[in-house]
Amino acid sequence: MGLSSRQKKALELEVVSREARLQLTRHIRWVCQTNDIAIQLIRTNHYINVANTVMGKPIYRLESDDWGEYQSAEYAWHQGELELIFRRPSTIELAAILADFIQNEMITDNVVNKILSEDGCSFTFGKRDDEVTVEIAKLSDIPEETLSGDHPNIRKLVERMDRAVQAKDPSAVLHTAASIIETLAKDILADVNVENQSLGAFFERYRRVSQLPDAILDYMIDIFKSRNITPLAGHGNTAPPKIEMKQMVPVAELTKAFVRMERSLALLETTAKGEAER
Numbered sequence: 001m002g003l004s005s006r007q008k009k010a011l012e013l014e015v016v017s018r019e020a021r022l023q024l025t026r027h028i029r030w031v032c033q034t035n036d037i038a039i040q041l042i043r044t045n046h047y048i049n050v051a052n053t054v055m056g057k058p059i060y061r062l063e064s065d066d067w068g069e070y071q072s073a074e075y076a077w078h079q080g081e082l083e084l085i086f087r088r089p090s091t092i093e094l095a096a097i098l099a100d101f102i103q104n105e106m107i108t109d110n111v112v113n114k115i116l117s118e119d120g121c122s123f124t125f126g127k128r129d130d131e132v133t134v135e136i137a138k139l140s141d142i143p144e145e146t147l148s149g150d151h152p153n154i155r156k157l158v159e160r161m162d163r164a165v166q167a168k169d170p171s172a173v174l175h176t177a178a179s180i181i182e183t184l185a186k187d188i189l190a191d192v193n194v195e196n197q198s199l200g201a202f203f204e205r206y207r208r209v210s211q212l213p214d215a216i217l218d219y220m221i222d223i224f225k226s227r228n229i230t231p232l233a234g235h236g237n238t239a240p241p242k243i244e245m246k247q248m249v250p251v252a253e254l255t256k257a258f259v260r261m262e263r264s265l266a267l268l269e270t271t272a273k274g275e276a277e278r
Helices: 005-010 018-032 037-055 072-084 091-103 109-118 144-148 154-166 170-189 199-209 214-229 245-277
Strands: 123-128 131-136
Touching (some): 018 037, 091 131, 109 123, 154 170, 170 199, 170 214, 199 214, 214 245
Antiparallel strands (some): 123 131
């Protein structure tokens, strides 16, 4: 029946990686596949239209010729749209699309939950009285060890940063902000070769890929560099930190803005590519 306002708020800073979105796309490709290409087209159209309904995009109505056949252009367009089906949506839209697919038995919750779990996401799907439910883990229930994996949960890291602000712990704020920025950059690059690297080792690659203004990118790497030289932020130190909370509050709020901006830009780029290919 759709996500509640509370659920939408909880998922606002959740990031589903490109790898997880790719795995979901691969599964939909497999579900749609059949030896009858016309039936495959009809199935693909159904998935695309359910996703478009959630995103507020126009519904595409398939129309055959007098012989009940479809033009080659229809097949090409639908294949292109299928590849974008999980790249376009925001996390909130993605959760709603997956819930609709599960509710209509177009995909199973077991498959979806396995992919999301392996990605470190904090939401899963279940069923209650034949109605699909979206279960969003409480932040306190997300184990800390998941934050050291390939795709740390940004939502949990943000919560940790907010707690550090409330505790008036500037070093902890700086440390967590830098971790969020590093995780975000790895997600944008989507390259397994950088997963075990520190941000400084691949930041210039990230700069070339990111669409954020140079001034913002400069500020992001400055935050990371500050973490490495600030006592108790990057390393243990007997000297007290020289940063103050009034400096770290803007860092915390801007770091959350970085996450939102990168996701918005990625959505714009994906949408523009899809429209150019039509």
